[in-house]
Amino acid sequence: EPEVTQTPSHQVTQMGQEVILRCVPISNHLYFYWYRQILGQKVEFLVSFYNNEISEKSEIFDDQFSVERPDGSNFTLKIRSTKLEDSAMYFCASRPLAGANVLTFGAGSRLTVL
Amino acid sequence: AQSVTQLGSHVSVSEGALVLLRCNYSSSVPPYLFWYVQYPNQGLQLLLKYTSAATLVKGINGFEAEFKKSETSFHLTKPSAHMSDAAEYFCAVGGSQGNLIFGKGTKLSVKP
Numbered sequence: 770e771p772e773v774t775q776t777p778s779h780q781v782t783q784m785g786q787e788v789i790l791r792c793v794p795i796s797n798h799l800y801f802y803w804y805r806q807i808l809g810q811k812v813e814f815l816v817s818f819y820n821n822e823i824s825e826k827s828e829i830f831d832d833q834f835s836v837e838r839p840d841g842s843n844f845t846l847k848i849r850s851t852k853l854e855d856s857a858m859y860f861c862a863s864r865p866l867a868g869a870n871v872l873t874f875g876a877g878s879r880l881t882v883l
Numbered sequence: 884a885q886s887v888t889q890l891g892s893h894v895s896v897s898e899g900a901l902v903l904l905r906c907n908y909s910s911s912v913p914p915y916l917f918w919y920v921q922y923p924n925q926g927l928q929l930l931l932k933y934t935s936a937a938t939l940v941k942g943i944n945g946f947e948a949e950f951k952k953s954e955t956s957f958h959l960t961k962p963s964a965h966m967s968d969a970a971e972y973f974c975a976v977g978g979s980q981g982n983l984i985f986g987k988g989t990k991l992s993v994k995p
Contacts, residue, residue, distance in 0.1 A: 773926075800981055802982060804983075804985075810987070811973070811986060811987040811988055812927070812973060812975075812985040812988075814978070814982045814983065814984065814985075817982050825978075825982060860927065862927075864981060870915045870932075870978075870982075870983060871929060871932055872929075872981075873929075874919075874926040874927040874928070875926050876924075877925075877926050
């Protein structure tokens with residue numbers, strides 16, 4: 770069964786460092802998403818991406834965050850200067866053009882900011 | 884705006900007992916509703932979805948949920964819990980751009 774793959778599974782970084790989280794969505798999917806889950810809290814929407822541009826973003830997704838689809842397969846989330854409160858599990862998801870909001874999620878990338 | 888509320892952050896049942904995980908939603912438009920499950924150290928897996936067809940929705944692993952518009956509820960049930968059902972369960976409502984809005988999650992423990 771097709772799956773969304775994320776790398777790295779766990780990254781530890783120092784505060785102020787740049788981090789790039791990578792995702793390979795399912796190949797025929799056209800919508801891509803990033804969500805995050807701070808430990809013990811709910812899963813929160815960050816951003817959605819379609820047709821090579823951001824289609825929606827939450828208030829969490831400030832200027833420190835950016836997304837990119839650098840080639841035909843990868844979808845990345847960059848955090849420019851990490852803060853302690855960026856420590857969380859980051860989930861990538863994708864869905865096809867028609868799919869009643871049925872997202873397929875990756876296993877997540879755990880980011881720890883020290 | 885859309886939102887979901889999950890009642891009970893932690894539910895504990897005995898193996899073989901009924902599982903009931905509660906979810907209430909708020910939506911100004913007919914909602915798409917979902918239940919996702921998260922096993923330890925894994926991603927979110929779709930259990931079932933409601934997309935305005937049948938109000939009783941059957942999902943994987945013997946779970947089902949009933950959409951009740953009058954109660955704005957979408958509770959998740961399973962007649963007989965199994966040890967392997969221990970996980971965290973998230974109710975979600977579909978947002979305007981295809982994104983999902985999640986509840987805070989309910990951790991299900993199953994006692995032998």
